[in-house]
Amino acid sequence: MIPIDLNADLGEGFGRWRLTDDEQLLSVVTSANVACGFHAGDAVTMRRVCDLAAARGVRIGAQVAYRDLAGFGRRAMDVPPAELAAEVAYQIGALEVFARAAGSRVSYVKPHGALYNRVVHDQEQAEAVVDGVLLADPALPVLGLPGSRLLEVAAKAGLPAVTEAFADRAYTDEGTLVPRHVPGAVVADPSVVAARSVDLARSGRVEALSGRPIEVRARSLCLHGDTDGAVALARLVRGRLEAAGLRLEAFA
Structure with missing residues (x-):
């Protein structure tokens, strides 16, 4: 059986406002990308999600982002490398407190939104993110897009570089x-997302928006927790993966 990780972005509420159904999604996924307060999330939310994840044996990942609560971390920003590195380390450190209090730990790091897309091509920003990870923990895996500058820099720095794909x-x-x-x-x-999940996990291929088949080999599949029907979709995807003979297993 081929092992595949299933991750989702969680803890993306703030104060009284909740965006993701963290408790239900944590019964499906094997890894949780927890917002660390810069694009979403707050101390109470981070602690709650870490407690729930630890109780279910789900790996906790730091979902680091630009400091952009108003834009949900999806707006392009120019942050000096030294500042970005410090802010990445700060976010990981904050989550680590709650992960350890729950009897777990931060197992990996994944950028969010605009930062995720920026470090696919931007060498300087990718290096800043990796510098921040190294400052927090020089053994943390980094989750990102196959072929990205981020994963290249992470691998050169001695960090485990883990590829992911997006079914949705x-x-x-x-x-x-x-x-x-x-x-x-x-x-x-949902049926298309489920079919794409199986194709990505088994063959490492998916159809691009143009209709052209492309190669996207990944150890982890991501589903967005903030989409309508996210819980039902996650359950459908997991069921299809297991029915196809794939073993759901965290990478970290």
Whole structure:
């Protein structure tokens, strides 16, 4: 059986406002990308999600981002490298407190939103993110897009570089994510998302938005927790993966 990790972005509420159904999603996924307070999340939310994840044996990952609560971390920002490195380390450290209090630990790091897309091509920003990870813990795996500058820099720095794919996002012919403002960027049909999940996990291939088949080999599959029907979709995807003979297993 081929092992595959299933991750989701969780803890993306703030104060009284909740965006993701963390408790239900944590009964499905094997890894949780927990917002660390810069694009979403707060201390109470982080602690609650870490407690729930630890109780279910789900790996806890630090979902680091630009400091952009108003824009949900999806707006392009220019942050000096030294500042970005410090802020990445700060976010990991904050989550680590709650993870350890829950009897677990931060097991990996994944950038969010605009930062995630920026470090696919931007060498300087990728190096800053890796510098921040190294400052927090020089053994933490980094989760990112196959072929990205981020994973190249992480691997050169001696960090485990883990590739991921998106079952519910459209791809360009170059293997990058289609920007969200482009029609069709988010795949909404649950049956299509489930089928794409199996294809990605078994063959490492997916159809780009243009219709062209491309290679996207990944150890982890991501589902967005902030989409409509996220819990039902996650359950459907997990069921299809297991029915196809794939073993759900965290990478860290």
